Every structure is written in structure tokens, then in C-alpha cells.
Amino acid sequence: MKFSANLGFLWNDRPLPEAIRAAKVAGFDAVECHWPYDVPAEAVKAALDETGLTMLGLNTRRGDVGAGDNGLSAIPGRKAEARAAIDEAIAYATAIGTPNIHVMAGFADGDDAHQTFLDNVTYACAQAVPHGITILIEPLNKYDAPGYFLTTTDQALAIIKAIGTPNLKLMFDCYHVQLMEGDLSHRIEGLLPYIGHIQFASVPDRGAPDHGEINYNHVFEVVGGLGYDAPLGAEYKPGTNTDDTLGWMNIWARDSV
Numbered sequence: 001m002k003f004s005a006n007l008g009f010l011w012n013d014r015p016l017p018e019a020i021r022a023a024k025v026a027g028f029d030a031v032e033c034h035w036p037y038d039v040p041a042e043a044v045k046a047a048l049d050e051t052g053l054t055m056l057g058l059n060t061r062r063g064d065v066g067a068g069d070n071g072l073s074a075i076p077g078r079k080a081e082a083r084a085a086i087d088e089a090i091a092y093a094t095a096i097g098t099p100n101i102h103v104m105a106g107f108a109d110g111d112d113a114h115q116t117f118l119d120n121v122t123y124a125c126a127q128a129v130p131h132g133i134t135i136l137i138e139p140l141n142k143y144d145a146p147g148y149f150l151t152t153t154d155q156a157l158a159i160i161k162a163i164g165t166p167n168l169k170l171m172f173d174c175y176h177v178q179l180m181e182g183d184l185s186h187r188i189e190g191l192l193p194y195i196g197h198i199q200f201a202s203v204p205d206r207g208a209p210d211h212g213e214i215n216y217n218h219v220f221e222v223v224g225g226l227g228y229d230a231p232l233g234a235e236y237k238p239g240t241n242t243d244d245t246l247g248w249m250n251i252w253a254r255d256s257v
Contacts (some may be wrong), residue, residue, distance in 0.1 A: 001220055001252050004056050006199065006235035008034030010242045015039070017047035024051035026246055030231040032056045032197075037088065041095035048096060056231065057100035057136065057171075057197060058093060060085040071104025073124075074117035074149035082116075086124045094131045100197055101128065102136045102171055105149040113149055118162060125165040136196050138171035141179035144206075152180055153187060160194055169196025173235065178203045178214055185222045192226055201236035208236050210248040220252055 005028040011019035016039045023031050031053050036044060048055055063069030063081065072082035089101045103124050105117055124135045139156050140148045150156055156170050172195045174184055202212030209216045238245040
């Protein structure tokens, strides 16, 4: 299996360029992040070029975090802010060679929120096409993000089909999907044509994948058996020095599944 280090959680005590270098030393095949915008794109690109790693994905800004925002694209009345965040993400991703952008929905519900999200994601897809970028949408669980607009893979799939553009895909985070829906093996198999990226962490503590209620040995076997060979995103909270939590990588070496 191939793995991507999510630097929103792993080595997040280091400047982003240094975290990229740490991921390379640890043996990751790629990296991804949450919100890199406070770091000049040139510095990130230099670290990526130095290590030979690709930054697989990044998120649109959450908005006013102090006021409780966790994304903007499903919030009625804030279309201008949402689209500015989308434009910013596309510009940054283009500058560092990132192929995927997760458009964050935010806290909202109802028909107006649904239509707002459709409109903004459609806009994101259209703006991303000239740059060869795929737009990702991700259901979040109700425990970590109560009130978040997008919560299930069924809801996400309906949106993907309604918009109908080939550069719109599902971010399948095993942690969130297990908490909301379970049945990971069947869901991955059924949704594979719509999946743009897969992430993982233990459940329920969102730690390293070597403990908890998900048998990742089985999940990774399913993923590999389906022919999915892109790097899987390690988006877990280490709870200690990241390097001390990487024993799981020896269990699932590249040729083990």
C-alpha cells in the first residue's frame, strides 16, 4: 500500500515545509494538508520539489473560525465568501501542483443550504477544470462536527450525481464513515467509481490505525483488491510525537496487501 501523511495532524508542531521533509524521511509516498494559506506557496513548493513528494490535497478555508465557521459553501447568504475561498484554494493548489481540493460545506441545513452547496460546488468544478484539479466533498460525522451540512455518503453521492461533472469526487474518510454509517467494505466497493481520495484513522479516538474498532488489515485488503492504488491518507491525531506512532506503516508495507 502507498500512504499520504496528512500534515494537518502529523508533524503539525513544525512549519509546513519541515513537516513535508519529515514525511519523506518517514517513508510516506505523498502528503496532504488542511489549510496551508499562511505559508507562502513558494516555500511549500520548494519542499515538495526537494523531497519529490506531491501534496495530494488541501481544503478551502473554514471562514471565521472564532465565530464558529467550519466551511462556507453550504451557507446561504455567503456565496461571495465561499467563492473567494474556492478561488484562493485553486490558486494555491495550482502554484504547488496539488490535484485535489476539498470544498468545505460548513454548518447549515435545509433546502436553501442544499441549493447553495450545489451552486458553489458547481462553480468550484468549473473553475478547477482548466487547472486539471478535482473537487472533493467529504461527509463529516455528527460527533466531531455537529450541524455540519454533509454527513453521509448517500447525501454526497446524490450531490455528485446531480452536478454530474467528472472532476467532482467523494472524499471517503473511513473514520467519519464508520461513525455515521459503518459497513466500510461494501461502501468502498459500491462507491469506488465516485471516490477521489481515501483517508483513515482509528475509531473512536481518531488515533493511529493499529487499534480501535476498525480492522484496517481487512479494509486495506479490500481497497487493494479493488485495484485502488493511490496513496491512502493518514489523517489521524498522533497524541504524541508523530514519529513514535508510525509502527503501523511496518505492518502495511507497500507489498503486504
